Amino acid sequence: MFVKKLLDIANCQLSNPERKKNKQWLETDNNYLFSLWGLIVHLILLWGVLDVNFHSPIIKELPVVPAPSGSPAKRVLLFVADGLRFQTFIDKSPPYLRDVIKNKGVWGISHTRVPTESRPGHVAIAAGLYEDPSAIFKGWQENPVDFDSVFNQSYATWAWGSPDIIPIFTKGSKRNVHGKSYPSAWQDFDSNLNNQTMRLDSWVFNAYLEWLQSSVAKMLKNQNGIILFFHLLGCDTLGHAKKPHSREYIENMNYVDMRIEEIVNMTENFFGKDTTTYVFTADHGMTDWGSHGSGLPYETETPLIVWGAGIKSGFRQDIEQASIAPLIASLIGIPIPVNNEGALPWQYFDINYQKYIGYSLLNNVKQLAYQVMGNRAINGETSIDWRETQLNSRIRKIEEHIGKGSIIDGIRESEEAISFGKEALSYFRQYQRIRFLIYLSIMWLGWIVILFLKITGTKRRCFRISILQFVNIGFASLLIIILIRYTVSNYNNWRLLCYAAFAIISVWFAIVKIITSTPVFIKRSKKKLFIDIGGTLLLLVILFVGLTYRFALSIGILSLILIRIAKSKNVSPPMIWTSIALCVFPLLPVVEPYPRVYIVIIGIFVAMSMIIINETSQNRKTMEILRIIITSLVYTKFLDGRYYISWIILLTTPLCIWSYPTENKRRMLGIMFGFFCPLTLLSASYEPLFFIILTINLFYWLQVISKRSGNTQQTITKDLIQAAFFMLYILLCFFGTGNMASISSFDPSWTRHFVTIFSPFLMTSLILFKLSIPLILVGCASYSLESEYRKPIYLAVLFLGDCLSLPLMYYVTPYGSWLDIGSAISKFIIALSLPCLFVLLRCLSYLLMELDLKRFRVNLLPQKKYIV
Incomplete structure (x- = not known):
């Protein structure tokens, strides 16, 4: 019926009253179509720009690189002080961790990335990857997609902490990850509840001490590959409520320091000395006014201290936050997470573990090479790229150096290979970006033409239906040809097809609008015209x-x-x-x-x-x-x-x-x-x-x-x-x-x-x-x-x-x-x-x-x- 009325109007075969009535009907119907198409185009552009630039880095079903034998530690205790910024920690260093920095371990700055929020920070620490911004629409609480982490790769992990963080790693995970959380009502930002804030961290430490007395802990006393994760929310809560330079914030930091000393002593007495490594860090920092989320140094710089089995002493080395994941994996001899982007900070290890470091770095390079191969396949490339060939060549050189006993040469080659692998990975992730942006631009320009004619245009009384039919048949045929080519070539990148299709549809609608409408301009004085046009451009x-x-x-x-x-x-x-x-x-x-x-x-x-x-x-x-x-x-x-x-x-x-x-x-x-x-x-x-x-x-x-x-x-x-x-x-x-x-x-x-x-x-x-x-x-x-x-x-x-x-x-x-x-x-x-x-x-x-x-x-x- 819609097509019949459009043809009657186009061929001018109706009387004036009928034509006026049918044009009103068409205009009402077109208003709904116009609003619907406008909504769709805006949503596609919003999603498309983020998707093109920040497509999820996670690739499923990548091979796992087996870990080498001879790891320095049987277990790792991971302390993450939520919202602890580096500057406050250094200026007001608590006594026990200050002594660790000077005499017992390696320390430095862990550089985070925007957005400096709890969820991406913890994912970077545990999985070694930086999430795409789409995760923010879920409040950093749910997994946008399943990802591999050191918790999944461990023999067993126990985690205690906030109900907003622990479920990230326990929900949908393997049976080897166990977690407990306190009630969400405890996370109260009321500044009058200072004494109750410490219970957030106290509960975590006490939960570990209870676990230490359980039969499970005794069964795992000599088991390798164990991770014990402590999420400490007190500093973040007091930082928001009282600000990170307040007395309450520093008191909570000192309380955490005191309890960590207690935990370390209890752990050493229970499991024995030189079998456990301890990692203390933060997911993000905090500004002077108690906020985080952007890229100020106070937000992106967090403390990192590592001490215990297999670690040097009195040494400083700054790293990227994603590098903590391969560090934890290598310390306890478990596979590096398959989507890891971090580079193993081998300088943290004791000099007695040089050969183990060489094999761990080699695994780091292989794990990056698998990601490069997976990203190349996603982009529809069937032939091996020169970057992939060069990366495989570097892997062979590293194996030759280690096989000959030239560990130092192998480590140097591994560092260069990791840097090259990350560049290749970045290249493939941004592959076809220009084509995607061109498709989005064509779609957007088509929409702008439609919108401009909607504001200025009026319906043409008569137009040639043959032109309209030719346009409709031509664009419909083009869509069918693209779909057939996509199906026949067995191309698995559906994103490119979708963006191309929407670009064609947008141009299609724009040309139909140009055929059926004409802009109307009212003659005005040059002065008023100059003021309106010049003023509009100036304000834009x-x-x-x-x-x-x-x-x-x-x-x-x-x-x-x-x-x-x-x-x-x-x-x-x-x-x-x-x-x-x-x-x-x-x-x-x-x-x-x-x-x-x-x-x-x-x-x-x-x-x-x-x-x-x-x-x-x-x-x-x-x-x-x-x-x-x-x-x-x-x-x-x-x-x-x-x-x-x-x-x-x-x-x-x-x-x-x-x-x-x-x-x-x-x-x-x-x-x-x-x-x-x-x-x-x-x-x-x-x-x-x-x-x-x-x-x-x-x-x-x-x-x-x-x-x-x-x-x-x-x-x-x-x-x-x-x-x-x-x-x-x-x-x-x-x-x-x-x-x-x-x-x-x-x-x-x-x-x-x-x-x-x-x-x-x-x-x-x-x-x-x-x-x-x-x-x-x-x-x-x-x-x-x-x-x-x-x-x-x-x-x-x-x-x-x-x-x-x-x-x-x-x-x-x-x-x-x-x-x-x-x-x-x-x-x-x-x-x-x-x-x-x-x-x-x-x-x-x-x-x-x-x-x-x-x-x-x-x-x-x-x-x-x-x-x-």
Whole structure:
């Protein structure tokens, strides 16, 4: 039926009323298809860019390289102090581990990678691989795919610690990995629970001492290949709550040191001397303000101390975090994990184990060679690459050196081979990256053409159906040919087929849109045209720079005011002054987790003054003042809002907003007053002041728009300049109080008035809600603007955001520093997702702007009728 109506319209065989009716039917149907295709394209691009650059490094069914005999130790005790940063540890070294550093073992810095979170840090330590960013969508708690680790390869592993870490290695693992955890309710970030924080680590140490007295420990007394894993969460919890330079943090570090000394003495007495090796490290560090997740040195530098059987003494050697896995495997004589990327730090071993070191390094090279071979096969290459041939040649040379007794030469050749193997591995993992990016770019350009014609185009009255048929048959045939070629060639890389297919489909839809639509432009004066086009391009450049440098947003706000003055003489002084005030916020230091209560209290008094001055209804005035007073008592901790008060304030926000009149200006103030209280409870500094000034600025902008509402004629250039204004507001909402690092880093103190027990999903949801509140306000302003112009502006916002994300796609790269890589990913995701989020919040704004509680009032008593 759809095809028949399209053919009738194309051949102009219907009467005018029928044609108009069928065109309306087609337009409604096309709107749903347009929205669905837009959603699919955005999801594919978001997934595709991460997939192309950070495809999972894990390859299943790789061969396991058997470990050599003659390992130095029978067992390893692995202590991981979660959130312990290197600088604090060195400056305030605890006594026992300080003595180990000087007299008993090898120590250094373990360099981690972004994201500096608990899950990837522990995976790097145990498996020797760095995960792709897709694991972050599962909160670093579940295995995105099964991976091999030293725990799996060991004869048996016992692990004790947090319920967020231990299940990573016990869930779906072999029967040789055993783990126990304390209740998740113990992970409480309340700063008043200092004495209860040490029980997190105390429980772990006590659990090991109980195991040491069990019959299982006695049975395994002389067994090789045993790993005992201690996950110690106390430092991380106190670092978030009290900061890593606090007295409580250092006390917990000293407590861990004291208990490790006790554990070592008990272990040596039970198993005997020179049979156990001890490894002490951390999964990630921590900033001065108690957060982690980005790439600052305080977050990426962690301590590493190794002592015991087979280890040198008084020696320093810095390594990559992934190198801990082959070190543990080689110490107890188990196979290196099959997906390991680390290089065995052979310098840690005692000189008496040179021959064993030579064979262990040879296994390290072979294990990398198997990964190179597996990655080459995944990329569809059937013939052996020269890199693989050279790596195999190096393996033969190493075997010759060791066979002749030239162990030192074999070690040197092994180091070079490991370095070459990692380069070859990196090459194959990035193989065909350019082709993938080209396919994604073609798909994205096709979508941008469709979106542009959706904004500016109108349906053609007549067009040649033969051209449309030729295009449809041609693209359908091309898809079939690609699918047949893929099937016949037995090519196992389905990713390339999918990206190519979506690129073809996108171009197909774009050409059909060009055939069936034509853009319409309204002639305007050269001055207005220059202001609109020049202003749009200027703001786009500022937005691009603003993703990296916050101060550019201040320049953008000043430019916005100048453009408005050039376009209209109705710009009011309050609007100018509030714009200047908004320029100040990107120049201020980013909001830190340290609560600056006095700044928040200033914002509360300003909001209360606005309510007293602007609110005419006595009932609403009383309600809002009461909410703000309760909010201030909760924020200053006179009331504890975690159990019900804070949640009541949050959940009753929509009801307070809907009690205001639906007139745009009054409802905008109601939205500000309604969201002000939950925003304040989630604030740490000047966020409430920013929200108030942003509201006033948008309020006076809408007043200017209403004065010009008589001229509803819109053009594409006028739409784009308005969309550029909104894009600037969107980025200002996101970066006005923070930057990339402060937004990506997690700190539980932001949610302390709602929840203090560790809950990643709930805490992240509250932080995202806080970030969304200013965006909701901008979405409501967009809705008010559309009601004045009677034409949607959100499509133009989406168009500019998509144009901005196209060049940023090429900045996402797996090369360079990890901080640069993480920042490039964040910029691309923000440019891609913020306009989409704005569109969603703009849909939500309909409920906030139009719903009125007065419409739902019901008279409980029947009306009486009187006869006069």
